[in-house]
Amino acid sequence: MGRLFTPMTRGKKKFFALTALFVAGVFLTLPIILSVTALAGGGGGSAGGPPPEVLEQRKAAAAAAAEAGESVEGEENKIETGRDVYYKTEGPAIGMPAPVTADNETFYPRYNFESRVLLWVANQQHLYYGSFVLAVPIFCMCIEFAGMVSKDKAMAKKYDQLAYDFIKISLTAYSLTAVLGGILIFTFLTLYPAFFGYLSGIFRPVMHIYALTFVAESATLYIYYYGWDKMREGVMKWVHLSMCVILNVIGTVLMFLANSWIAFMMSPAGVDEQGRYLGNIWHVLHTALWNPLNVHRILGNMAFGGGVVAAYAAYRFLSSKTDEERAHYDWMGYIAMSLGVAFLIPLPFAGYWLMREVYAYRQQMGITLMGGLLAWLFIIQATMIGILFLTTNYYLWQALGRMTGGERFQKYIKYLVFILVVGLLVFITPHTIVMSPAELKAMGGQQHPVLGNYGVMSAKNGGINAIIMTTILSFIWYQRGNKVPTVSWSKFGNIFMGCFFVIAQLNNIWLACYGYFIPANVRIGLSVPQVAGTLSCLLLMTPLNLAMLKGGRELGPIKWGQIPPRSQYAIIMLATAFTWMMGLMGYIRSSVRLFWHVNEVMRDNSPWAYTHTIGFAANVISFNVLFFWISIMFVFWLGTLGAKKVPVKGPVTDAIPGGAAAQPAAGH
Amino acid sequence: MTWLKLVEGYMPMQMITELAVCILFFSICNYLLKKAGIGVPKFWAGILVWCFVNLFYLKYRIYPPIPFSVRAIYGTVSACGIFMWVSGSQEEWLEFKRPIINVLDGNNFFTKSIRTVLLLLLPIGLGAFAYNSLLPSFEEPIELRTVHPAPPATTKVHGKTYVLQTAQQPYRIDTDGKYDPAYSNAHIVDQSMGRLMKDVNSAEDNPWDPNAKGYIKHVREGGEIFFQNCHFCHGDNLNGRGLWAFAFNPIPANFTDAGTIAQLQETFVFWRVAKGGIGLPGEGFPWASVMPPWEQHLTVDEIWKVIMFEYWHTGYYPRTWD
Numbered sequence: 008m009g010r011l012f013t014p015m016t017r018g019k020k021k022f023f024a025l026t027a028l029f030v031a032g033v034f035l036t037l038p039i040i041l042s043v044t045a046l047a048g049g050g051g052g053s054a055g056g057p058p059p060e061v062l063e064q065r066k067a068a069a070a071a072a073a074e075a076g077e078s079v080e081g082e083e084n085k086i087e088t089g090r091d092v093y094y095k096t097e098g099p100a101i102g103m104p105a106p107v108t109a110d111n112e113t114f115y116p117r118y119n120f121e122s123r124v125l126l127w128v129a130n131q132q133h134l135y136y137g138s139f140v141l142a143v144p145i146f147c148m149c150i151e152f153a154g155m156v157s158k159d160k161a162m163a164k165k166y167d168q169l170a171y172d173f174i175k176i177s178l179t180a181y182s183l184t185a186v187l188g189g190i191l192i193f194t195f196l197t198l199y200p201a202f203f204g205y206l207s208g209i210f211r212p213v214m215h216i217y218a219l220t221f222v223a224e225s226a227t228l229y230i231y232y233y234g235w236d237k238m239r240e241g242v243m244k245w246v247h248l249s250m251c252v253i254l255n256v257i258g259t260v261l262m263f264l265a266n267s268w269i270a271f272m273m274s275p276a277g278v279d280e281q282g283r284y285l286g287n288i289w290h291v292l293h294t295a296l297w298n299p300l301n302v303h304r305i306l307g308n309m310a311f312g313g314g315v316v317a318a319y320a321a322y323r324f325l326s327s328k329t330d331e332e333r334a335h336y337d338w339m340g341y342i343a344m345s346l347g348v349a350f351l352i353p354l355p356f357a358g359y360w361l362m363r364e365v366y367a368y369r370q371q372m373g374i375t376l377m378g379g380l381l382a383w384l385f386i387i388q389a390t391m392i393g394i395l396f397l398t399t400n401y402y403l404w405q406a407l408g409r410m411t412g413g414e415r416f417q418k419y420i421k422y423l424v425f426i427l428v429v430g431l432l433v434f435i436t437p438h439t440i441v442m443s444p445a446e447l448k449a450m451g452g453q454q455h456p457v458l459g460n461y462g463v464m465s466a467k468n469g470g471i472n473a474i475i476m477t478t479i480l481s482f483i484w485y486q487r488g489n490k491v492p493t494v495s496w497s498k499f500g501n502i503f504m505g506c507f508f509v510i511a512q513l514n515n516i517w518l519a520c521y522g523y524f525i526p527a528n529v530r531i532g533l534s535v536p537q538v539a540g541t542l543s544c545l546l547l548m549t550p551l552n553l554a555m556l557k558g559g560r561e562l563g564p565i566k567w568g569q570i571p572p573r574s575q576y577a578i579i580m581l582a583t584a585f586t587w588m589m590g591l592m593g594y595i596r597s598s599v600r601l602f603w604h605v606n607e608v609m610r611d612n613s614p615w616a617y618t619h620t621i622g623f624a625a626n627v628i629s630f631n632v633l634f635f636w637i638s639i640m641f642v643f644w645l646g647t648l649g650a651k652k653v654p655v656k657g658p659v660t661d662a663i664p665g666g667a668a669a670q671p672a673a674g675h
Numbered sequence: 676m677t678w679l680k681l682v683e684g685y686m687p688m689q690m691i692t693e694l695a696v697c698i699l700f701f702s703i704c705n706y707l708l709k710k711a712g713i714g715v716p717k718f719w720a721g722i723l724v725w726c727f728v729n730l731f732y733l734k735y736r737i738y739p740p741i742p743f744s745v746r747a748i749y750g751t752v753s754a755c756g757i758f759m760w761v762s763g764s765q766e767e768w769l770e771f772k773r774p775i776i777n778v779l780d781g782n783n784f785f786t787k788s789i790r791t792v793l794l795l796l797l798p799i800g801l802g803a804f805a806y807n808s809l810l811p812s813f814e815e816p817i818e819l820r821t822v823h824p825a826p827p828a829t830t831k832v833h834g835k836t837y838v839l840q841t842a843q844q845p846y847r848i849d850t851d852g853k854y855d856p857a858y859s860n861a862h863i864v865d866q867s868m869g870r871l872m873k874d875v876n877s878a879e880d881n882p883w884d885p886n887a888k889g890y891i892k893h894v895r896e897g898g899e900i901f902f903q904n905c906h907f908c909h910g911d912n913l914n915g916r917g918l919w920a921f922a923f924n925p926i927p928a929n930f931t932d933a934g935t936i937a938q939l940q941e942t943f944v945f946w947r948v949a950k951g952g953i954g955l956p957g958e959g960f961p962w963a964s965v966m967p968p969w970e971q972h973l974t975v976d977e978i979w980k981v982i983m984f985e986y987w988h989t990g991y992y993p994r995t996w997d
Contacts, residue, residue: 370840370940375825378938380958382821393752397759404763420763425698428756429691432749438934439822442742444815448924450739452915453822454932457737458745460687463934520688523933526860526992571765607828621819 025242089279092608094290102208102284105609106201114201115613122198123615124627127597129187129194131590131631132638135311136184137265138304138589139639141258142312143177144228146170146346148251155244167239169339172646173316174232179642181228185221199613202604209277209284209291210268217264220257227254262308263301270297273600274368275608282608295368299361306354307592311585313347318582319643321575324568333568340578341406347585348399352478352545355392355471356538363531365599372606376599378438383621384595386437389467391588393431396474398581400427403481405574410488411563426477426512433470438462460523468534469519472541476512479544483552489562492555500555504548511540586635590628598624681738690737694728701727717771721757728753744817820925823939824959832949832970832978839942844993846893846979847941850879856995859890863987882987890983897984900977904969913988923965930989937991944982944993949975 089100108114115122147170154166195203207214231250238247275282277290284291320340327333366373377385404420407413436458442450460466483504492500518537522530600606602616610616619627681689701724708714715723729750733741741749761771778786778793829838849858862880878886882895901909908927910917915929928935936944946954952964969978986993 369828370943371825371828374823374943378823379821379825383819390748397755401759401763404759408765414764414766417764417767421702421760424756424760424763425695427759428752429694431752433691435748435752436745437748439820440742441744441817441819443817444924446740446742447818450742452926452929452932453820454929454934455739455741455745456683456932457681457686457690458741459932459934463938465933466687523937526995571768573762573768 025246089281089283089285091276091285091287091290092278092280093274093276093295096285096287096290098279098285098287100279100281100283101286102278102282103205105205105278105282105605108201108610108612110612110614116198116200121615122613126191126194126198127594127627128631128634129191131593132635133184133187133191134593135586135589135631135635136180136187137262138308138311139315140177140181140184141262142308143173143180143316144231144251144254144258145309146312146316146343147174147177147231148248148255149346150342151248151251155248165338169342171235172339173343174228174235176316176319176643176646178228178232179645180639181225183638183642185225199604202609202611205282205609206268206272206605209271212288213264213267213292217261220261220264224254224257224261227257259305262304263297264292266300266304267292267294267297269596270294270300272603272605273372273596275605278608280608282605296361296364299357299364303354303357303361306350306357307589309350310347310354311589313343313345313350314578314582314585315639317343317347317578319343321578321582322640322643324575325572330568335567337409337568337570340575344399344402344578344581347581348478348482351395351399352475353542355475356542359468359534359538369606372599375601376595380601380618381595381599382439383437383441384591384624386435387621387625388588388591388595389435391584391591392471393434393474394584395581395588396478397427397431398577398584400478400481402574402577402581403485405571405577406485407488409566409568409570411566412491413488416484416488423477423481427474430470430473430477433461433466434474436461436466465522465530465533466519468522468537469515472515472537473512475541476508476515476544479541479548480508483548486549486552486556489565490556490559491562492559494555494557494559497555500551504551507548508544511544514540583632583636586632587628590631591624594624594628679736693736694732697727697732698724716774717761717767718774721761721771725750725753725757818960818963820960820963821958822934823943824956826943826946830946830949832945833975835975837942837945839940839946842942842945844941844945844979844983845976846890846897846983848889848893850889852889855890856993859983859987860992862891863990863992893980894984894987897977897980897982898988900973900981901984904972905981908966913985925963927966930985930991933991936985936989936993939994941982941986941993944985945978948973948978948982 087100088097090097106114118125150166150170150173154163154170157163157166227250231247231254234247234250238244238250271277271291271294274295276294277287277292278284317340320336320343324333324336324340327336362373362377365376375381400423404417407417438459439462440450440453440455440458447453454462461470494500515537518533522533525533598618600611601618602611603609604611701720705715705720729746733746733749760767762768778789781787826839828840829836831837843854845854847854847856847859849855878884878888879891881887882891882898884891887895901913902911906913906917907919908917908923909915909930910920910927913930914932915927917927920926930936947966949968949970951968952966953961954968955961955964973981
């Protein structure tokens with residue numbers, strides 16, 4: 008059999024590989040290409056609406072009517088036009104109006120239980136897994152690429168193994184995501200048929216494209232995973248990496264499409280006041296909050312995915328029996344944590360943009376979120392963000408302990424703790440304080456004259472930027488842990504970096520104070536120089552630090568695995584905080600619509616159209632978190648079933664993490 | 676601790692600075708003591724710092740008293756911070772744990788006594804806690820009142836519907852009568868009360884100038900309405916300390932506070948003034964506000980003018996989103 012195929016030359020292999028990649032790429036991105044064509048054509052109409060050719064006729068008639076300034080009455084069809092609730096453009100009302108529901112079994116079939124909670128749990132579990140499986144391939148792409156460009160063969164092998172470990176975990180989670188997606192749709196169909204019918208009518212073409220994109224995602228993922236061994240050398244390895252790029256492009260499109268539905272529910276567009284589709288699917292997709300949500304969710308998914316993988320590594324570290332295993336999982340946790348934190352740092356800025364757009368869209372919605380009914384949930388969210396950053400710093404400080412020379416920085420930790428704690432205290436001080444009437448009287452008003460100033464945005468921006476800058480400084484110290492810069496300009500570089508951080512921090516504090524003395528719209532603009540200062544620390548100081556450390560003197564190796572268990576508990580806490588915060592923010596985002604299915608277009612007339620108490624919401628979120636972690640532990644356990652036993656070797660204190668891997672790099 | 680004043684206008688930064696100075700002072704003291712060979716053990720240092728911040732500084736230094744819920748948050752966060760400090764490195768963590776381990780492992784009379792006392796105190800403490808929790812309380816329940824609840828999308832005042840997202844203050848106009856927030860923002864008074872009327876001598880800035888017109892003239896009219904109707908509760912200085920203020924709980928809103936009108940759109944204030952306390956949604960506890968629905972006493976124009984006066988007098992700018 009082998010004789011049938013003569014061995015190919017390197018050039019031929021390259022040609023076939025590239026051709027195969029091109030063909031695969033075309034096929035896999037076909038749904039996206041088709042979707043663009045469909046969208047350019049105006050998409051489809053609403054469910055139950057007339058066929059496309061009739062729609063075309065109606066559109067043409069409506070356009071003529073708009074020109075003539077009057078409505079057109081055909082012999083058979085009376086063409087009505089509607090005004091877009093957001094874009095304020097006129098269009099033919101070709102869809103059905105949003106159903107006016109009532110509290111009965113027809114519109115809201117139910118079990119003897121609150122349907123909203125059932126939907127909430129189904130939705131949240133699907134989102135957790137969806138986020139995870141969208142994030143992990145991006146990590147794989149980064150890690151596989153790092154392995155391919157690494158000059159150190161042993162390191163390259165380690166990176167490759169790590170990427171494989173990641174995708175292996177993701178594969179089982181992927182199946183579970185699909186199952187949970189099915190459960191979610193069934194829950195919608197059975198408990199909220201009128202609402203889901205309306206939504207799927209509006210998004211009919213998008214939903215089909217979504218399904219096709221999901222097929223493409225699956226195909227790419229399987230090729231990527233099962234082709235790991237076949238495509239492990241030379242050009243084929245690049246083809247393999249390219250598959251991962253395609254996988255991530257498809258995954259991102261998939262998420263954007265799903266985001267458009269929730270964005271539509273919050274800030275509808277492309278429909279008139281009655282909810283009738285006006286023929287422009289792009290308007291329906293591109294609502295006021297779509298892009299802020301897209302950016303926020305990408306970053307959030309990445310941070311979440313990094314946290315979950317890091318927690319997996321921490322769990323394996325704590326249960327490790329040998330030094331090799333400990334070294335491997337310490338390293339794995341570090342990589343996952345670093346990737347997660349890299350996306351955590353810009354996340355508050357994306358969140359800020361989202362909230363700004365929410366306020367710009369509806370003042371009422373913004374106040375409900377941050378100053379009104381849901382304000383206390385936002386304080387909890389601020390606390391969780393604080394926990395994330397504090398835990399990250401703590402992990403980095405612990406990690407300094409496994410480096411020879413790291414102790415140089417550990418004596419300064421107390422100063423960083425002070426900045427972090429003060430920043431967090433300002434960040435989480437509530438504007439609406441919980442108090443007894445006696446306390447209220449003693450305080451002399453609803454606002455505390457000292458702390459009340461911490462409760463508004465100007466101070467909070469200062470607080471969170473101070474925290475993020477401190478985290479960046481911790482990371483720079485970590486980079487320097489076991490190294491001393493030896494470049495000729497190191498003294499100048501150190502002074503420059505020190506001054507840069509001090510000035511950025513002072514600028515941040517000054518702007519936080521100055522914000523109280525200027526108009527609100529200018530104050531909002533102040534966040535730009537504040538963020539610029541923080542991002543400059545990240546984007547200028549980190550590379551500068553690396554440049555200084557290039558060719559630097561090593562004080563000793565990184566002793567992978569020799570890190571206190573506290574650090575691993577910190578990672579687990581970080582991941583749990585991510586999960587809890589994601590559940591919380593999902594709830595906040597959804598409940599801000601109050602008694603609307605689609606904001607100001609379709610009213611929620613179910614018996615559950617009220618806002619839950621904070622305690623109840625927290626309990627459901629906690630249940631979701633617990634359920635997710637139990638199920639993901641099962642997924643992790645499944646992942647270990649396929650692992651091969653490796654011989655146990657002696658203690659490892661080498662710079663190569665893990666020395667001999669816990670699992671062999673070859674023979675997947 | 677009223678002998679050391681919290682300076683109005685600088686209180687938030689003053690609090691942080693004072694805390695920083697105190698912590699720095701403790702660090703220097705500890706450093707000197709260590710040099711002298713009698714450094715405070717980390718275990719006790721951590722406890723002392725926590726107690727100082729939470730049981731002394733926040734409880735007795737900051738006035739008016741901070742509600743317990745906020746002190747509980749601060750106490751928890753500072754405890755986390757102290758844990759991060761004492762366990763930042765393995766050596767420090769071992770140093771921090773040493774007294775605990777010594778007590779748990781020690782076999783002399785002293786450590787045994789401490790263990791015995793703790794063993795007795797722990798269940799007693801838990802019992803007392805449980806007893807207190809179950810004891811019927813006659814205190815008024817905690818309130819989670821939302822001070823600035825979300826307004827409705829529209830509000831109807833004197834038969835006309837206003838869309839709060841887009842409605843504009845009709846009197847925020849320049850001398851030519853055109854809507855111009857930038858012009859009015861440039862002519863508000865200085866925020867500091869002591870310099871209230873500084874540099875106010877032109878017809879464009881002085882509401883009492885006989886030649887005043889446009890924005891500043893309407894400010895004067897708004898001021899007249901304010902002092903005829905509002906100052907009894909909201910006070911001469913608009914700080915919520917009017918003649919009748921302390922008859923109510925909560926006392927009326929303090930407009931000079933950065934957390935009230937300064938962070939609200941003018942249309943929000945219009946809705947609040949027009950509908951009064953009774954028009955608040957449930958989350959705003961309508962039964963806890965005695966402000967009358969002013970639409971029953973004032974015209975729409977008068978409401979807009981009085982709002983403009985409030986912004987002018989406090990030196991704040993209404994929130995905008997452009």
